[in-house]
Amino acid sequence: xxxxxxxxxxxxxxxxxxxxxxxxxxxxxxxxxxxxxxxxxxxxxxxxxxxxxxxxxxxxxxxxxxxxxxxxxxxxxxxxxxxxxxxxxxxxxxxxxxxxxxxxxxxxx
Numbered sequence: 001x002x003x004x005x006x007x008x009x010x011x012x013x014x015x016x017x018x019x020x021x022x023x024x025x026x027x028x029x030x031x032x033x034x035x036x037x038x039x040x041x042x043x044x045x046x047x048x049x050x051x052x053x054x055x056x057x058x059x060x061x062x063x064x065x066x067x068x069x070x071x072x073x074x075x076x077x078x079x080x081x082x083x084x085x086x087x088x089x090x091x092x093x094x095x096x097x098x099x100x101x102x103x104x105x106x107x108x109x
Contacts, residue, residue: 011102013065016058018093019106020069020086025051029062052096059097066100067093073107 012032019026024044030037040062043054069090072080090101 011066011068011100014062015066015068016055016062016064017068017104018070018089020072020082020089022082022085025089027055027058029058029064030068048092052092055093056097059099064099066102067097068102068104069093070106071103073105075107077107 010032015030015032015037017028017030017037019028023046024042026039027041027043028037028039041054041058043051045051045054067090069086071086072082074080087103090103093099094101
């Protein structure tokens with residue numbers, strides 16, 4: 001499933017959410033039925049493969065139906081410099097785990 005197709009149909013079930021950063025990635029788990037999420041981890045390793053290994057452990061634990069990746073934007077709606085890195089991260093998640101990825105706008109969060 002491509003990133004674009006995940007936007008056409010809402011994700012349901014347990015989701016892992018990622019707040020991508022160059023130094024660390026915050027991870028939360030949420031359930032669409034309750035609309036509640038809570039933080040579960042901060043991945044503070046720099047190497048991509050090490051990050052994906054840490055995420056694989058979380059996938060094995062939580063069995064998510066999909067992923068949500070924060071899309072950083074400036075208050076005026078323009079793309080934040082980290083947005084391209086977050087999009088690349090989302091593509092890697094989808095390719096590695098075969099689960100749909102949706103983006104959420106992080107403006108003013």
